[in-house]
Amino acid sequence: MKHTPSCTLLIATYNWPAALEQTLLSIKRQVMLPSEVIIADDGSKEETTKLIAAYQTGFPVPLRHIWQPDEGFKLGQIRNKVIAAATGEYIIQIDGDLILHPSFVKDHVHAARPNHFIGGSRVLLSEALSQEIFKSKQAGISLFHKGVRNKFNALHAPAVARFIELFKKEKGLYNLRGCNMSFWRKDLLAVNGYNEQITGWGREDTELVIRLYNKGIQRVFFKLQGIVYHLYHKEYDRTSVLKNDEVVQEAIENKLTWCEKGVAQYL
Structure with a gap:
């Protein structure tokens, strides 16, 4: 029988408690609950703290809140702090502006593979x-709702996905979304987690994945499962992308598997 790993659900948030509440409500509707939920808070104000405190009472699994002062966009840093504190063998990573399909956690856990x-x-x-x-x-969303875009991503057919996986291997950096990823915690520790040299919006997930690839960790084919619905918001300031691309390029050219300033400092 396949071992079912303990699982930490990591939620990144910043000053949008209304969206975070929708995420928390969707977690309560999961057919398979994570072992714990930890909110990675990159400097939100008191309103977010009050919301989390209200949900901690009666939440179906431990709900923890790790906060750092607002010193600009430092998503990699707050995720590292949560990775260090996580007790789960497996870490599912989302953003706090998502509504999760009821089978979201189950899909990730069932699709988990060693060294992937x-x-x-x-x-x-x-x-x-x-x-x-x-x-x-509202409790549920489906691909039939008016206002649901890219409807193919809303199709849920994990059995079909597992069949396709027999013939197709996911490679490269195509369609990487940091808002919907999962990793074995030991693999994240092996590459020292997120590179905190990257600040501002963009590329922190890309650079991490490059180091995982360089370490020999592969990617699971993951269509038709693990569905998340992204609540609308205006796009973030992307002026930091060019600077962060330089860090990404260094990881590619030097075949890096480790970053100097990562999760190890919090262990």
Whole structure:
């Protein structure tokens, strides 16, 4: 019988408690719960802390909140702090602006393979549908809702996905979404987690995956499962991307498997 690993669900958030609440509600509806949920908070204000405290009472699994002061966009750093604190063998990573399909955690855990990581996709929701969800706190979304974009990503057929996986191996950096990924914790520790040299929006996940590839960790084919619905928001400032691309290029050219400033400093 296949071992079912203990699992930490890592949620990154910053100053959007209304969206985070939708994420937490969708976790409560999971058919398979994680062992624990840890919120990686990159400097949110008191309103987010109060929301989390309200949900900690009666939440079906331990709900922890790790916060750092707001010193600009330092997503890699707060994720490293959560990775260090996590008790799960397996870490599923999402953002706090997602609504999870009820089988989301189950899909990730069942698709986990030794020496592999998972990079999933997302379903984009329109601004109008997102606002409707905030008002109604509706329980479910499907590909038939008006305002659900890229509907193929909303198809849920894990048995079909497992069949396709027999013939198709996922490679490269195509369609990497840091909002929907999962890893064995030991593999993250082996490459020292996220590179904190990357600050500002963009490329922290790409650079991490390059080091995982260089370490021999492969990617699982993960379509038709692990569905997340992304609540609409305006795009982030992307002026940091060019600077962060230089760090990515260094990892590629030098075949790096380790970053100097990573998760080890919090262990």
